[in-house]
Amino acid sequence: xxxxxxxxxxxxxxxxxxxxxxxxxxxxxxxxxxxxxxxxxxxxxxxxxxxxxxxxxxxxxxxxxxxxxxxxxxxxxxxxxxxxxxxxxxxxxxxxxxxxxxxxxxxxxxxxxxxxxxxxxxxxxxxxxxxxxxxxxxxxxxxxxxxxxxxxxxxxxxxxxxxxxxxxxxxxxxxxxxxxxxxxxxxxxxxxxxxxxxxxxxxxxxxxxxxxxxxxxxxxxxxxxxxxxxxxxxxxxxxxxxxxxxxxxxxxxxxxxxxxxxxxxxxxxxxxxxxxxxxxxxxxxxxxxxxxxxxxxxxxxxxxxxxxxxxxxxxxxxxxxxxxxxxxxxxxxxxxxxxxxxxxxxxxxxxxxxxxxxxxxxxxxxxxxxxxxxxxxxxxxxxxxxxxxxxxxxxxxxxxxxxxxxxxxxxxxxxxxxxxxxxxxxxxxxxxxxxxxxxxxxxxxxxxxxxxxxxxxxxxxxxxxxxxxxxxxxxxxxxxxxxxxxxxxxxxxxxxxxxxxxxxxxxxxxxxxxxxxxxxxxxxxxxxxxxxxxxxxxxxxxxxxxxxxxxxxxxxxxxxxxxxxxxxxxxxxxxxxxxxxxxxxxxxxxxxxxxxxxxxxxxxxxxxxxxxxxxxxxxxxxxxxxxxxxxxxxxxxxxxxxxxxxxx
Numbered sequence: 001x002x003x004x005x006x007x008x009x010x011x012x013x014x015x016x017x018x019x020x021x022x023x024x025x026x027x028x029x030x031x032x033x034x035x036x037x038x039x040x041x042x043x044x045x046x047x048x049x050x051x052x053x054x055x056x057x058x059x060x061x062x063x064x065x066x067x068x069x070x071x072x073x074x075x076x077x078x079x080x081x082x083x084x085x086x087x088x089x090x091x092x093x094x095x096x097x098x099x100x101x102x103x104x105x106x107x108x109x110x111x112x113x114x115x116x117x118x119x120x121x122x123x124x125x126x127x128x129x130x131x132x133x134x135x136x137x138x139x140x141x142x143x144x145x146x147x148x149x150x151x152x153x154x155x156x157x158x159x160x161x162x163x164x165x166x167x168x169x170x171x172x173x174x175x176x177x178x179x180x181x182x183x184x185x186x187x188x189x190x191x192x193x194x195x196x197x198x199x200x201x202x203x204x205x206x207x208x209x210x211x212x213x214x215x216x217x218x219x220x221x222x223x224x225x226x227x228x229x230x231x232x233x234x235x236x237x238x239x240x241x242x243x244x245x246x247x248x249x250x251x252x253x254x255x256x257x258x259x260x261x262x263x264x265x266x267x268x269x270x271x272x273x274x275x276x277x278x279x280x281x282x283x284x285x286x287x288x289x290x291x292x293x294x295x296x297x298x299x300x301x302x303x304x305x306x307x308x309x310x311x312x313x314x315x316x317x318x319x320x321x322x323x324x325x326x327x328x329x330x331x332x333x334x335x336x337x338x339x340x341x342x343x344x345x346x347x348x349x350x351x352x353x354x355x356x357x358x359x360x361x362x363x364x365x366x367x368x369x370x371x372x373x374x375x376x377x378x379x380x381x382x383x384x385x386x387x388x389x390x391x392x393x394x395x396x397x398x399x400x401x402x403x404x405x406x407x408x409x410x411x412x413x414x415x416x417x418x419x420x421x422x423x424x425x426x427x428x429x430x431x432x433x434x435x436x437x438x439x440x441x442x443x444x445x446x447x448x449x450x451x452x453x454x455x456x457x458x459x460x461x462x463x464x465x466x467x468x469x470x471x472x473x474x475x476x477x478x479x480x481x482x483x484x485x486x487x488x489x490x491x492x493x494x495x496x497x498x499x500x501x502x503x504x505x506x507x508x509x510x511x512x513x514x515x516x517x518x519x520x521x522x523x524x525x526x527x528x529x530x531x532x533x534x535x536x537x538x539x540x541x542x543x544x545x546x547x548x549x550x551x552x553x554x555x556x557x558x559x560x561x562x563x564x565x566x567x568x569x570x571x572x573x574x575x576x577x578x579x580x581x582x583x584x585x586x587x588x589x590x591x592x593x594x595x596x597x598x599x600x601x602x603x604x605x606x607x608x609x610x611x612x613x614x615x616x617x618x619x620x621x622x623x624x625x626x627x628x629x630x631x632x633x634x635x636x637x638x639x640x641x642x643x644x645x646x647x648x
Contacts, residue, residue: 031062034088034102038069042126042215044080045070061089061104075115075123084109089153102151110156112176115164120288120315125217125241154180161195173197182211189214191224200262202228206235217241226251229258233280242288251280272334275301290315297325304330321371329379355550356471363423367399384446385410399423405433411446413437413456429473430464440485449550450579455488455514463520475523475548482517492584510534516541523548536560543575550579 035046050065069081089104116122156178163171175196182189189211193204206224214220219240226233230253237247253259256275260268270276279300285293292312299306310323373394380387388409395402400422407416417433435443436458445451463479466472490509516530523546530541543554557572577583 031064031088034062044072044126047079055087061087061102063087067107071113072123072125074117078113080113080123081107082111082113083107102153104153104155105151106155106157107159108157110159112156112159112161114161116166116288118166120166120290121242126215152181152183154178154182171197185212186210197264198262198266200229202226202262214239214241219244222247229262230255231259235284237284244287246285247283249280249282249284251278253278271332273302273304273330273332277302289313302331304332316370318367319369319371321369321373323371323373325373325375327375327377329381330377331381333381333383356469356474356548358469358471360468361427361470363399363421363427366396366401366421366423370396370398372396410438411442412439413458426466427468427473428464428466431461433461435459435461440483440488452491453488454491455485455511457483457485459483471548477520477523477525477547479520480518481520483515485511485514487512488514492582511539520547527554530556532556534558551577552579552582 031048031052035048038044038046047068047070048064048066049068052062052064055061055063064086065084067081067083067086068079071078071080085108087104087106087108088102089106091103114122114124156176158174159176159178161171161173161176163173165171173195177192177194179192180189187210189208191204191206191208195202195204204224204226206222208214209221210218211220217240219238222235222237222239222245224235231251232253233249233251235245235247235249237245239245239247254277256270256278257268260266277300280298282294282297282299284295285291290313292310292314294310294312297307297309304327306325306327308323308325310321310325312322313320375392375394376390377387378389380390390408390410391406392408393404393406395404401420403419403421405415405417405419407414409415413436415433415435415438418431419433420428420430422428422430438457439454440457441451441454443457444453459482461479461481463477463481465474465477467476488511490511492507494507494509511532511534514530514532516527518525518527520526525545525547526543527545528542530539532539532541537558537560539556539558541554541556543552545552545554553574553576555572555574557570559570571586573584573586575582575584
């Protein structure tokens, strides 16, 4: 019992002595020691601008008002960190021995002022401090006056943050929370950071291996998780204080609209198929100058899955992108579904009533990116077009994009060639395509809103259009092309019925083959060599199609009963008016005019024959008539003169 009392007495006396020592330790001295050690480690000065006092509760240590942590020399006079009040908790036993082991660092109303310079280095990268240590690793003689230094925990609650990346807009945030636990000075630090860019929390939690080395700019292992609105992501790899990293990133979002709103991008509507839900995984390398390399990339945008690799240079202006992607069947049917109800090149009745859209086309995105993207897929679906196995390459340079089909399976056939969109000096579009086995009803229906022609075609097409709206482009189209079709049919009129009322095809013209060439100028297509072979007829056609005005004036001339000795019977049919409700009727003027011309020629020939008989000389032309009359008058005058002279 006496031994126990002695032990308790010793403990009480020790505690009392410790309390007495702590009581008489000046807070200013502890603050100065802490500031000296921080400056030694970081190369940055710590300034205590207000009162500094020792505290026992709730934290053993000091409380300092108006604290500022100096910025990098190149970053200007504003401090890196300021705090209205800073609480520094210390370990009592180490403090008695002359060491400062900070168990807690808590800032009240802190403000972080972060920025980067042109090379991507941030002002939070410490370039001084430990570099002054001897090269041989031996300790510097201090005469026992310098204390060792370590920090176990840092807490920032409700901080404000200003981030100014070089050459970019300044980002400001409030209500930033940070918790850093670093129990072993040579070990791992646990980080818990919460940002609120737009009010909703975005939380980062993870571990930084060899945190002291990390603070000194060395590359260390990092594992970090991000959680936000219906979203999560994970990084495992290597990183340093400049922001460079190399590792595997995986992520998933069940609601990217909510995620983007939490990141400060409100009112972003993402169509189905482009990532309302996202799965992402890639081996990722990032450098401070904005270069990103993605390898073994796996990306799911709703039901659409892509894989491959990409390289991005975010620091370039415009951004540089190189990517090679592959996919299975991609479904983008939701992308143009809303536009289908707004006219343009959609359904016939709406295009007829509204024409091409006059809404301005915003092509500014062509200037945001330069690079090359290749995409191979097994199929692609939209509300208007279904593609089969295809390969596309998109090249963008200085606001000029070239989409190459290498080839593309579309409209039941194949397309090969280039489509071009150029927004360098106003918007223009162009194309040079070859096609084969294309179903014309699908192709013309989706590309021009005309679905009356059926049949498989091959041919070529070149075009150029200029304008800032679909209407302007269609009214400016220039170009040329040709097309050949095998067996097919026109709907809406029946050439066979015109030639034989009892032998028609119910409003459809069926042909065995068709060929035509055409030229386009100022939005009008002209053709004068259409040839179509029907079962008992042949047909020719010529006229114009208003691509901009969505009208046509075209004449088909079917011919029946033609033979080697007979030209047959022809009944021209004129199609005139709107694409979608044209007037179709026989062109009697072209049917009667040849007969009138023939009758007129017969009458003229009869007159010439009679004149030849009366004048006694052949008469074929008006000049012949004049010459014959002149000669006849001269002859009569001579006869009368001779008679007169003979009579005398």
